[in-house]
Amino acid sequence: MFSEPSQFSLLSDPASVARLLQENDHYLICPHINPDPDSLGSAVGLHLALRKLGKTVKIFLPEETPPYMDYLLQYADVQLEQPLDMQWKMIFVDLGTPKQLHPSVKLIHPWLDIDHHMGPVSFTRYAYIDQTSPATSEIILRILQLMELPLDPTIATCLYSALVFDTRNLTTPATTAETLRQAAELVAAGAEPTYVNQMLNQQKPLNLMRLMGEVFADLNASLNDTLIWGVVPKALQEKHGVDENEVDYLISDLLTIASAEVILMFKEVSSGHVKVSWRSKCHVDVNRIARQFGGGGHHYACGARLALPLKQAVKRVISATQEAMEAYYAAH
Secondary structure, three states: OOOOOOOOEEOOOHHHHHHHHHHOOOEEEEOOOOOOHHHHHHHHHHHHHHHHOOOOEEEEOOOOOOHHHHHHHOOOOEEOOOOOOOOOEEEEEOOOOHHHOOOOOOOOOEEEEEEOOOOOOOOOOEEEEOOOOOOHHHHHHHHHHHOOOOOOHHHHHHHHHHHHHHOOOOOOOOOOHHHHHHHHHHHHOOOOHHHHHHHHHOOOOHHHHHHHHHHHHOOEEEOOOOEEEEEEOHHHHHHHOOOHHHHHHHHHHHOOOOOOOEEEEEEEOOOOOEEEEEEEOOOOOHHHHHHOOOOEEEOOEEEEEEOOOHHHHHHHHHHHHHHHHHHHHHHO
């Protein structure tokens, strides 16, 4: 399913992406599985901008997303089923590997990948990968600027939401002065920081808070409390009536633990898989660990889906993470 195309071109600059987008039509934009606000905001922002150029554009999203991201989708042409006509050039955003696609995605015409993760993975005809970028939305903004497309408040809100999410409110090490200038430009174009913060950070339902209480009361720690992990079994989600997509909220709160340098969250999902999320507050590259399990992301944030029983998944992942952290500490 993920065989390489007969031709593959790694684009060297966003201007090349802008030219390709202007020269073609009929785009199907695909976020990664369990899309976060960077993937979804980038997809919707690009979708709305290309429609301004008169392009025919749809977003293929074959799964439900957490309610807190509903505001990003309200103006998008979202398809629950994939159009299979070859005229649709598929654009992937925030996708480091095709293994992070939803199982229902068919690579009919994989045309372009725009991403800031480790790469490239040559499953598309073209790819633009900028690992120095703090978020895929930052790349999308640069492309739109080169296309001289004026931003409206909706596009600005989508891209600003994506940017502040992936930079942890403009605080990750990849955040630069240019990142802050771009955030300011998006605010000037109509993005409202107070509204976006409310949507992204102040939408936890009460039953989720009760679930969080149980998870946090049973947190695990090792390596002098520098490695912290929480486990969310399916039974606990059902006990509190929490949708599995809402559980993704939890890992951000674990980042506030003072001693923590690497944080892990294990979530049992309805497909029978275990979704694993890593976050790093230090120089430990958690992306290298995730790739051992078929996942991916970037240095400070990544994930993987394991087809293992929950206890076995926890044991294997914690062992690999501890080993990576110990190797890093020994070398530094």
